[in-house]
Structure formats: structure tokens, C-alpha cells
Amino acid sequence: MAYSFTLHGIPVSRGIAIGRAHLIAPAAMDVQHYLIEQEQVEAEVQRLENAITTAHKELENLWADLPKDSPVELGAFLDVHAMILSDPLISEAPLDIIRKRRYNAEWALVTQLEELTEHFDGIDDAYLRERKADIQQIGERVLKVLTGTARTLLPTSADHDRTHMIVVAHDISPADMIQFREHTFSGFLTDLGGQNSHAAIVARSLDIPAVVGMSHASDLIEQDDWVVIDGDAGVVIVDPSPLVLDYYRNRQTTLLKARKKLSKLKKAAAITQDGTPITLLANIEFPEDCPTALDVGAQGVGLFRSEFLFMSRPLGAPKMPGEEEQFEAYRKAVVAMRGRPVTIRTLDIGADKQIEAIEQNALNPALGLRAIRYCLSEPKLFLAQLRAILRASAFGKVKLLVPMIAHAFEIDQTLAMIEQAKTQLRNTGHKFDADIEVGAMIEIPAAVLALPMFISRLDFLSIGTNDLIQYALAIDRGDHEVAHLYNPLHPAILQMLSMTIRAGAKSGIPVSMCGEVAGNTKLTRLLLGMGLREFSMHPSQLLAVKQEILNCDLQQIASRTKRIVNLYEPSAIEHEMEQLQAM
Ligand code: PEP
Numbered sequence: 001m002a003y004s005f006t007l008h009g010i011p012v013s014r015g016i017a018i019g020r021a022h023l024i025a026p027a028a029m030d031v032q033h034y035l036i037e038q039e040q041v042e043a044e045v046q047r048l049e050n051a052i053t054t055a056h057k058e059l060e061n062l063w064a065d066l067p068k069d070s071p072v073e074l075g076a077f078l079d080v081h082a083m084i085l086s087d088p089l090i091s092e093a094p095l096d097i098i099r100k101r102r103y104n105a106e107w108a109l110v111t112q113l114e115e116l117t118e119h120f121d122g123i124d125d126a127y128l129r130e131r132k133a134d135i136q137q138i139g140e141r142v143l144k145v146l147t148g149t150a151r152t153l154l155p156t157s158a159d160h161d162r163t164h165m166i167v168v169a170h171d172i173s174p175a176d177m178i179q180f181r182e183h184t185f186s187g188f189l190t191d192l193g194g195q196n197s198h199a200a201i202v203a204r205s206l207d208i209p210a211v212v213g214m215s216h217a218s219d220l221i222e223q224d225d226w227v228v229i230d231g232d233a234g235v236v237i238v239d240p241s242p243l244v245l246d247y248y249r250n251r252q253t254t255l256l257k258a259r260k261k262l263s264k265l266k267k268a269a270a271i272t273q274d275g276t277p278i279t280l281l282a283n284i285e286f287p288e289d290c291p292t293a294l295d296v297g298a299q300g301v302g303l304f305r306s307e308f309l310f311m312s313r314p315l316g317a318p319k320m321p322g323e324e325e326q327f328e329a330y331r332k333a334v335v336a337m338r339g340r341p342v343t344i345r346t347l348d349i350g351a352d353k354q355i356e357a358i359e360q361n362a363l364n365p366a367l368g369l370r371a372i373r374y375c376l377s378e379p380k381l382f383l384a385q386l387r388a389i390l391r392a393s394a395f396g397k398v399k400l401l402v403p404m405i406a407h408a409f410e411i412d413q414t415l416a417m418i419e420q421a422k423t424q425l426r427n428t429g430h431k432f433d434a435d436i437e438v439g440a441m442i443e444i445p446a447a448v449l450a451l452p453m454f455i456s457r458l459d460f461l462s463i464g465t466n467d468l469i470q471y472a473l474a475i476d477r478g479d480h481e482v483a484h485l486y487n488p489l490h491p492a493i494l495q496m497l498s499m500t501i502r503a504g505a506k507s508g509i510p511v512s513m514c515g516e517v518a519g520n521t522k523l524t525r526l527l528l529g530m531g532l533r534e535f536s537m538h539p540s541q542l543l544a545v546k547q548e549i550l551n552c553d554l555q556q557i558a559s560r561t562k563r564i565v566n567l568y569e570p571s572a573i574e575h576e577m578e579q580l581q582a583m
């Protein structure tokens with residue numbers, strides 16, 4: 001009888017999945033090694049060149065065949081692979097190895113891949129470190145063409161119950177993900193990967209439970225083993241006992257029922273029990289995210305992270321989107337939202353969001369020339385973005401949001417540049433909303449302590465809790481070693497949120513929240529009690545937050561939330577939070 005064991009990894013996509021393991025073996029890198037004769041060299045070079053061309057075509061075909069409803073990330077990942085494949089380090093260096101060392105094509109390619117990937121393990125930046133997997137996946141693709149072996153990803157038998165299949169792999173490439181997308185499977189786990197790995201991002205966008213970074217899971221788990229994935233806890237149980245299986249089946253049923261129930265709230269107005277209306281908005285990264293936002297009943301877009309237009313470039317496109325391309329993207333979002341407001345945030349690059357076209361060598365990227373600081377240092381680029389946003393405002397309600405502001409002169413310079421962009425558009429005869437509202441992200445602690453400086457200059461504020469917590473508690477938000485210290489309920493954070501919301505209410509300037517805290521249902525009541533009336537979050541969280549709102553009576557929770565904000569003992573805060581949830 002198989003014995004049960006438990007593995008731990010990084011939880012990257014929520015929910016419970018139960019099914020039989022379907023193992024995916026990596027393409028073998030142990031290729032044949034032999035030296036070729038001098039007169040065969042050019043033929044061998046040609047063989048490798050042909051394989052690279054074929055691999056390129058395969059990527060292009062996958063791109064062209066992407067279903068319309070594919071998550072935008074899939075296309076972006078294919079672009080990254082195409083880019084890597086075109087890089088001379090992959091497309092030319094192995095040809096030189098054939099010429100100089102007379103290695104056969106497979107050996108030359110693997111030699112070059114090993115040399116390239118060797119340096120990746122020492123890189124500090126987690127995102128870049130994970131790009132090692134991209135290079136390996138690209139190498140495997142070319143090798144498969146060379147050796148004429150294609151691996152079958154999925155069972156072909158029609159009666160195999162794919163809906164209960166758990167994919168277990170050392171790593172999963174974007175191209176593999178596309179194939180999975182066409183088949184139903186209930187979850188996946190991989191040995192490699194982290195929060196930023198492709199598999200993790202795609203799993204979240206598909207809303208499929210997933211755990212990554214499991215080290216040796218693909219060695220330990222066998223084909224057809226029963227597997228439970230707890231995507232919330234990052235736990236995987238292999239061959240669970242009937243008792244454990246029952247427990248997870250119950251949890252899964254409860255979660256599914258809750259989700260089904262939630263979907264009935266799509267059209268319900270977000271009003272508290274005492275009749276206070278609350279605005280629920282969506283965070284988006286691309287205009288293509290708008291239909292999903294509308295589907296869950298978002299009343300607008302509270303945060304359009306425009307930097308994603310700069311980070312994921314289509315095949316063959318210029319390195320950065322110009323004014324026209326940006327205008328089209330913003331206009332598309334505005335039109336798609338059918339009259340609902342769209343808050344477009346200006347370029348927020350730096351730290352974890354790097355752009356290929358902009359080299360950033362800051363000593364400490366989180367504290368460097370990022371976001372508005374960068375934009376103000378590049379007026380041409382910033383003006384082009386401002387014009388594009390302004391032009392989109394002729395097609396519906398647009399608001400302009402500026403990230404990472406700490407100084408009055410930054411606000412003043414930004415406002416002056418907006419005026420300059422307006423003048424330029426008047427001169428060229430373009431239409432725009434002359435009264436466009438301009439707001440700032442409150443995401444640097446100094447901004448919270450100097451709110452009047454913002455309030456006197458701007459039309460609205462939006463609290464970016466992701467960065468506010470990072471900077472207030474001095475915790476890198478992407479570093480898993482300090483992830484346990486990232487606590488929105490730290491008394492200092494509660495003070496900062498409450499101060500910002502109160503200052504807005506007092507001065508009559510709208511305050512919204514667009515960081516992850518806004519989508520955390522455990523904090524909804526507290527935020528409502530603090531006076532927050534506008535929440536912006538990933539569309540997948542919106543209905544659960546709405547349910548919390550519908551169940552909340554503001555008068556009933558008022559004194560308790562006031563008490564929590566004035567507490568400085570974590571255990572007392574925890575206790576009061578439990579009581580608040582139970583009310
Ligand atoms: C934030 O910092 O809370 C935020 C919403 O912006 P981002 O996550 O894009 O930095």
C-alpha cells in the first residue's frame with residue numbers, strides 16, 4: 001500500500017485541488033556527444049540553424065493560435081522566449097562552438113546553455129534568477145527539433161478523467177501552459193519556480209490551485225498517485241489517508257459552494273446593511289482585463305498599472321510604446337469600461353518592475369530613481385505618456401494617478417507637466433478633458449505624515465498598501481525570507497491607513513485604496529470602520545469583498561474599529577480583529 005507524505009512549497013494560486021498525478025518528464029539534456037569531420041562543419045551548422053528557425057516558427061504558431069481569452073501573460077511569455085531565441089548567445093554562439101570545436105549540434109547547444117545558465121544561480125534578483133528556466137526551456141525546444149522528439153504532455157485516451165488531473169513537473173514552460181490551457185486540469189505543482197515564475201503567474205490568472213518551488217516533488221511523486229494541493233497553505237499531500245482526503249473534499253466543496261454563491265452577487269449593489277454605498281473598482285494591467293472587471297461588476301478601474309504596457313512588448317515591436325500605442329491602449333480600456341471611470345497610473349517602473357529598454361543600476365532599486373522620480377528625469381517620455389492619457393480622456397471618464405510621490409516639488413512639477421501636455425494637445429488640435437482629476441498614490445510613509453501638502457494640491461488620493469507597508473516596516477515585499485514580517489495589522493500601519501482616510505474625509509477629498517489590503521476580506525470591516533468608501537483590487541477578489549460589505553453594519557462596528565486603531569499590543573489587536581469578524 002502506498003504511504004502518505006506531505007511536501008511544502010510556495011503557495012502561488014489559491015484553492016484546493018484533488019486528483020491523480022500526471023507527471024511531465026523534462027526533455028533530456030543528456031545528448032549525444034561526438035566530434036564531426038571538418039568537411040561536415042557547415043552542414044552541422046546548417047542543421048542547428050534550421051532547428052532554431054523551426055523553433056522560432058513553432059513559437060510564432062503558438063502565438064497565432066492563442067485563444068482570444070488567453071491570459072495576456074501567456075503571449076508575453078512567448079515573446080520572452082522568442083527574444084531569448086533570437087539572442088546571439090543562443091542563436092549564434094553554439095554555431096561558433098561547432099566551427100571552433102567541431103562538436104555535433106546537440107552538444108554545442110547544450111555546452112552553450114550550460115555556460116549561460118551557470119551564472120544565474122548567483123544572481124540576487126529573484127526575477128532574473130528565474131529567467132534561467134526560460135533559457136533551459138528554449139534550449140529544450142531546439143533540442144526537441146534537432147532530435148525529432150516531441151513530448152506528449154497530456155494523456156490522449158478520451159476516457160481519462162482530465163478534470164481531476166494534477167500536473168507534476170520539474171518546471172513548466174509558457175508553451176506547455178498553452179497546451180494545458182486547452183485541456184482541463186485541476187492544479188499543478190513544480191519543483192522550480194517562485195512567486196514571479198511564469199507558471200505561478202499563469203496559474204493565478206487561470207485561478208487554478210498551484211504550489212511551486214517544491215524541490216524534489218517530481219522525483220517523489222509517481223504517475224497516478226493521489227495528490228491534494230492546498231494552494232492557500234503551500235502544502236501538497238501525496239496518497240492521503242481516507243480521513244485526510246475526506247477533510248480536503250469537504251473543504252473543496254465548501255470553497256466551491258462559496259464561489260458559486262458569490263457569483264450571484266455580480267449585479268448586487270455594494271451597500272452596507274445601514275445603507276452606505278461603497279465603490280468597488282478593479283486593478284488592471286492591460287486593456288484586455290476590462291471584460292473580466294466588468295463581469296464581476298466593477299464600477300470602474302481604480303488602478304491601471306500602465307508600466308505593464310512597457311514591460312511586455314509584442315514580437316518585433318519597438319522597445320517602448322510611443323504616444324500613439326499608449327493612447328490606443330488607454331482608449332481601449334476607457335471604451336471597454338462603458339462610461340465607468342478609469343484611473344490610469346503613470347509609469348511606475350523600478351525595483352521589481354524592470355523594463356528592458358531602461359537600464360537601471362540603482363544601488364538599492366527600491367529606493368532609487370523609480371516611478372515619478374524617473375518620469376520627471378525623462379520629460380520627453382513622461383510628456384508622451386501624459387498626452388496619451390489626456391487624449392484617451394476624450395472618450396470617457398479618465399483620472400490620472402501618480403505613483404511614489406514624497407515631495408511638494410514633485411507634485412508641482414508633475415502638475416506643470418500635465419499643463420504643458422495640455423498646451424501641446426491644444427496646439428495640435430487634439431481633444432481631451434481639460435478638468436481631468438489628478439491624484440497621488442500614498443505609498444511612502446513621509447506622504448502620510450505630510451498629507452496636507454497633498455490635499456492642497458490634488459483632487460484625490462489612493463493608498464498603495466503594498467509599498468506603504470514595505471517602506472514603513474523596511475521589508476522588501478518580494479523577499480520570502482522576511483515575508484513573515486509583512487503585516488498590515490502592525491499598529492504603525494493601522495495608524496497610517498486611518499490617518500490618511502480621516503484626513504481625506506475631513507478635507508472632502510476622495511481617498512481610495514488600491515494595494516492588496518483592499519482585496520483582503522479579513523480587513524474589509526476594519527477598513528470600512530476607518531471610513532474607507534472606495535476599494536480597488538484584482539477582479540478575482542471583488543465579489544468576496546462585496547459580500548463582506550453586504551454583511552456589515554457600520555454603526556455596529558464603529559466603536560470596535562475605533563478601538564483597534566488605537567491599540568498598540570499585537571495580541572490585543574488580534575483579539576479585537578477576531579471579535580470584529582464575528583460580529
Ligand atoms: C501599491 O504599492 O500598493 C500598489 C498598488 O502599487 P504596486 O503594487 O504596483 O506597486
Ligand code: MG
Nearest residue numbers: 443464466467
Ligand atoms: Mg506601489
